[in-house]
Amino acid sequence: MIFMKNNSDKNRKIRNDIILAAAILVIAVAGLLFLNATKESGSYVVVKIDGVEKYSYSITDNVTQEIITGENGEHTNxxxxxxxxxxxxxxxxxxxxxxxxxxxxxxxxxxxxxPHKVVIEVQKETENQSLDAVV
Ligand SMILES: [Zn+2]
Structure with a gap:
């Protein structure tokens, strides 16, 4: 009887460990899903030079844009x-x-x-839709 009792205690402990591991897994997966759900895909890519919005593109565009900055246009991105x-x-x-x-x-x-004071930012919507640089 003592052996049986010990054995069932052991089984219970293993079962608890499995439940605990499963619970941790579920929480981890739920956390991951939550993080992904809160990440929102952007609609626009905005380029700011020295804090001033210079270019704005739809993120669905295929664009290769040379960003030229610096006093003599010596900086490029x-x-x-x-x-x-x-x-x-x-x-x-x-x-x-x-x-x-x-x-x-x-x-x-x-x-x-x-170094070039260039910021490229993904935005939900453009702050200024009337930019002449909008493609
Ligand atoms: Zn750089």
Whole structure:
């Protein structure tokens, strides 16, 4: 009887461990789904130079845009929008952080080129629809 009791205690413990592991798994998966659900795909890619909105594109466009900045136009970043994602393909900034940045596609995501004061941001809607640079 003692053996039986110990054995059933052991089984109960294993069962509890399995339930606990399953519960953790469910919470983890639910958390992941929740995070993905709160990520909202953007509609526009906006380029700001020194805080001023300069270019605006639909994220569904296929765009390769040279962003030229600097007093003598000596700074360049190449913005590429493809397959609903924006990235910087080339730049002549010293740190190269913008080029190394992963593609962005969700609202609020940005690629920043600090040396060139260029900010590429994914937005839900453009702040100013009457830009002449809108393609
Ligand atoms: Zn850069």
């Amino acid at each position: 190449t913005l590429v929008i493809k397959d609903g994602k924006a990235s910087v393909s080339t730049a002549n900034c010293p740190d190269g952080i913008c080029v190394g940045h992963r593609e962005i596609s969700f609202v609020g995501e940005t690629i920043v080129c600090l």
